[in-house]
Amino acid sequence: MYLNELQVSKLRNLRPVHLTFSPHVNYLFGDNAQGKTNLIEAIYLLCLAKSFRTRDERELIPFDDHEFLIEGKFHDDEQLEHRVVIHHEILTGKKISVDGKRLSQFSKLVGQFPIICLSTGDHEITSGPPAQRRRFFNVLLSQCSNRYLDDLKQYEQILKQRNSILQRLTTAGKEHKDELEIWNHQFTHFGAQIIKSRRLMVNELNQYLADYYLAITKNKWTLRINYKPNVEDHSDEELAFQFSGQLKKMASREMRQGVSLVGPHRDEFQFLVSDHELRLYGSRGEHKSALVSLKAAEAAVLHSRTQICPIMLLDDLLAELDQERCATVISLFEKSSQIFITGTTLDYNAFQNIGGLSKNPSLFFVENGTLTRMKNAENSASYRGIN
Amino acid sequence: MKYSSETVEKAIHELSKLPGIGRKMAQRHVFFLLKQSESQVKQLAESLVDLKLKVIHCSICFNVTESDPCKICAGETRDRTMICVVEEANDVLALEKTGEYKGLYHVLGGALSPLDGIGPDNLHVRELLLRLEEAVQEIIIATNPNTEGEATALYLSKLIKPMNIRISRIARGIPVGADLEYADEVTLARAIEGRREY
Numbered sequence: 001m002y003l004n005e006l007q008v009s010k011l012r013n014l015r016p017v018h019l020t021f022s023p024h025v026n027y028l029f030g031d032n033a034q035g036k037t038n039l040i041e042a043i044y045l046l047c048l049a050k051s052f053r054t055r056d057e058r059e060l061i062p063f064d065d066h067e068f069l070i071e072g073k074f075h076d077d078e079q080l081e082h083r084v085v086i087h088h089e090i091l092t093g094k095k096i097s098v099d100g101k102r103l104s105q106f107s108k109l110v111g112q113f114p115i116i117c118l119s120t121g122d123h124e125i126t127s128g129p130p131a132q133r134r135r136f137f138n139v140l141l142s143q144c145s146n147r148y149l150d151d152l153k154q155y156e157q158i159l160k161q162r163n164s165i166l167q168r169l170t171t172a173g174k175e176h177k178d179e180l181e182i183w184n185h186q187f188t189h190f191g192a193q194i195i196k197s198r199r200l201m202v203n204e205l206n207q208y209l210a211d212y213y214l215a216i217t218k219n220k221w222t223l224r225i226n227y228k229p230n231v232e233d234h235s236d237e238e239l240a241f242q243f244s245g246q247l248k249k250m251a252s253r254e255m256r257q258g259v260s261l262v263g264p265h266r267d268e269f270q271f272l273v274s275d276h277e278l279r280l281y282g283s284r285g286e287h288k289s290a291l292v293s294l295k296a297a298e299a300a301v302l303h304s305r306t307q308i309c310p311i312m313l314l315d316d317l318l319a320e321l322d323q324e325r326c327a328t329v330i331s332l333f334e335k336s337s338q339i340f341i342t343g344t345t346l347d348y349n350a351f352q353n354i355g356g357l358s359k360n361p362s363l364f365f366v367e368n369g370t371l372t373r374m375k376n377a378e379n380s381a382s383y384r385g386i387n
Numbered sequence: 388m389k390y391s392s393e394t395v396e397k398a399i400h401e402l403s404k405l406p407g408i409g410r411k412m413a414q415r416h417v418f419f420l421l422k423q424s425e426s427q428v429k430q431l432a433e434s435l436v437d438l439k440l441k442v443i444h445c446s447i448c449f450n451v452t453e454s455d456p457c458k459i460c461a462g463e464t465r466d467r468t469m470i471c472v473v474e475e476a477n478d479v480l481a482l483e484k485t486g487e488y489k490g491l492y493h494v495l496g497g498a499l500s501p502l503d504g505i506g507p508d509n510l511h512v513r514e515l516l517l518r519l520e521e522a523v524q525e526i527i528i529a530t531n532p533n534t535e536g537e538a539t540a541l542y543l544s545k546l547i548k549p550m551n552i553r554i555s556r557i558a559r560g561i562p563v564g565a566d567l568e569y570a571d572e573v574t575l576a577r578a579i580e581g582r583r584e585y
Contacts, residue, residue: 108571150573157534164501179506182499182542186534 001076001113001308002338003043009069010062012038013369020373022362023075025334028342030366036342039371040119040315043340046072046084047115047311048139049096049106057088066090074113077308084113107153111143114302114310118295118317125294126271126278126287133269140298141197144305148197155190155264158183162260170258180251187263188243194264195229196236201301202227202269208297213273215332216296216325217289221274230266288321292329299333309336318343395421447518449494449511451476459483459492466490468524472515472543474498474531482529490527493518498535499542507542516546525553532559558583 002023008014013035028036037053041060044052051057060068067089074082088094096103103109124132142149162183169177206224213223233242246262247254254261271278271290278290295312302310312333317326318341333339341361363374395417402413420428444450445457452458459465459479469490473479479492495510519526528543530536544554560578561570570578 146572147576154534158538161501161534161538168501179499179501179542182538182545185541186537 001074001311003046003072003311004075004081005073006039006042006046007071008039008042009071010065011042011060011068011070012062014038014042014062015370017371019364019371021338021340023338025330025361026338026340026364027361028340028364028366028371029345031344034366035369035371036366037119037315038369039366040117040313040340040342042070043072043311043313044115044117045070045086047109047113048143049086049094049109052117052119052121057094058090061088061090082113084109107142107146107149110149111146111306114143114306114308115313116295116299116302116310117313117315118292119313119315120319122291122295123287126282126290130266130268134265134267136294137198137201137269140302141201143302143310144201145197148194151190151193151197154186155194158187158190159260159263159265162187163258166254166260167258169255177255184244184247187260188240188247191231191263192236192240192243195231195233195239195267198229198264198267199227199236204301204304205294205297208300209293212293212296212332213289216293216321216328217286223278223290223293224272226270226272228268228270230263230268289325292317292321292325296329296332299337303336309338312337312339314339314341316343317341444494447514448492449476449496449514450479450492464489468522469527470515470518470523470525471527471529473529474536474539478529490525495530495539498530498539500535510539512543512546515543519547519550519552523552525555527555527557529557 003021004023005018005020007018009016028039030036041051041053044050045060051060054060057068062068067087069085069087071083071085074084076082083099085097086094087096094106096106096109098109098112125136138148138152142152162180165180165183169180202225209224210222213221231239231243231246233239243262250261271282271294273282273286273290276282278286282290299310299312302308314329317329321329330339330341365372365374398417398420399410399413402408402416403410405413408416420431441453442451443453443455445452445455445460447456447460450457450459454461466489469488470493471482471488471490472493472495473482474495474497476494479494482488482492493511493515495512495515497505497510499505499507499510526543526547528540530539540556544556547554558581560581561567561574567575
């Protein structure tokens with residue numbers, strides 16, 4: 001599956017543009033703050049209905065305007081075209097349509113066009129707080145299965161309801177104690193589903209992680225993820241039961257603190273490089289390699305689960321890794337997936353010199369919100385001359 | 388933009404307070420009404436005022452009614468051993484349209500939602516329990532199939548179970564007339580979860 005055409009009418013600083021992309025490697029280059037990441041963001045929005053940079057989508061609306069509009073045409077493996085349109089008007093809100101049909105829920109878009117994004121904020125996945133790791137797993141699992149997304153939505157809703165009871169309990173006393181129990185049943189049911197899905201996913205990622213880490217770092221260390229669910233458990237069958245047992249044990253503490261203390265919303269995932277925790281002992285380079293390996297494993301799992309090759313967005317990849325490692329990463333995917341890479345002009349020169357791009361990539365020059373497609377590699381050489 | 392007539396402006400403002408009606412829609416309705424005869428508009432206005440003057444809640448089942456008890460509770464042909472519990476009065480209407488159900492109803496007036504400050508005391512639960520002391524043999528819980536509706540169903544079933552009354556929960560799953568291949572993943576998965584034995 002690949003994005004064939006993209007039409008951005010209004011989005012952040014981007015000038016109206018209509019582009020056709022290569023099904024293989026697309027390289028977007030230009031100086032800083034010219035709009036490269038905005039284009040990556042547009043593609044991400046078309047696939048997941050959300051931005052990876054902000055929760056408040058009004059930020060995406062250009063200054064002095066009241067809406068943003070993106071349109072993309074994807075080609076699936078049978079060469080059928082799918083048209084996705086996202087329109088956000090400040091008063092009426094966001095509307096998404098796929099093949100001319102308006103989506104009643106945005107979550108229906110998730111998973112139809114699998115996508116992997118490596119952006120500059122992603123270093124938090126290996127080095128940041130646990131919430132970042134849970135978010136990574138939530139996005140991946142939601143793309144693999146709508147069922148997971150629904151479980152998660154229900155779980156989060158129950159969590160809110162539950163916390164609101166707990167808050168009242170801390171202030172008003174024990175009279176709502178029975179009420180808590182009513183919510184526990186659904187809480188443990190959906191919570192257990194989430195934990196099961198996450199465990200399966202960690203196992204699947206681990207099948208690829210070590211190999212990719214080895215290929216990228218070329219040293220003998222291994223990388224794997226250790227899932228530490230907040231609910232201690234022995235088997236999937238007993239999980240919901242264990243969960244409610246733990247809730248009972250923690251009941252008085254929960255009531256004192258006024259928040260839910262047990263459940264997958266407090267899960268942790270450890271990245272282990274040769275059994276040492278990366279977050280505590282990893283060097284900057286190890287973090288970068290681990291992150292890229294993780295994204296590569298993510299792509300492999302997404303492909304095997306959905307039977308669709310995901311689109312890869314690699315924002316500022318060259319800033320993250322040295323050229324040789326970049327070349328390895330790209331070689332892992334250029335055969336199967338469509339790749340978008342952003343970088344500065346200088347990056348690209350260096351990149352070509354080491355033969356990082358075996359297939360001739362499509363080149364796009366980004367300047368001041370305007371995107372221009374370059375005819376071929378020679379033309380970009382003249383740009384190099386200017387710089 | 389505002390209209391020069393304050394009366395028009397006020398009517399638009401009032402109409403746009405209704406759910407699902409924005410300012411544009413309200414404008415269209417107002418100009419439609421302006422073209423109607425005085426008697427037609429009066430009829431509409433009177434029917435709206437009557438809503439508040441004449442409609443009350445049934446003291447037994449809390450359905451909306453003009454006579455207390457309501458027609459269903461007073462009906463001679465209804466099966467008095469069955470009560471169907473619903474969240475809102477319009478759920479009664481939906482179930483009545485089916486013509487399938489011949490028992491009585493009980494309107495809770497909402498579902499449990501601590502976030503909105505709705506606990507068991509804010510629903511007509513105590514009244515339901517009082518009704519169960521009579522000849523009721525079966526309860527059907529027909530709250531909505533969302534987290535709040537499920538929690539309410541669970542709460543009621545826990546309360547009622549010791550009373551030795553049959554309790555059931557309405558089934559959820561594939562809509563009638565729909566093909567399996569067109570049902571979305573989530574609905575299908577939940578339908579399999581709630582499958583029943585033949």
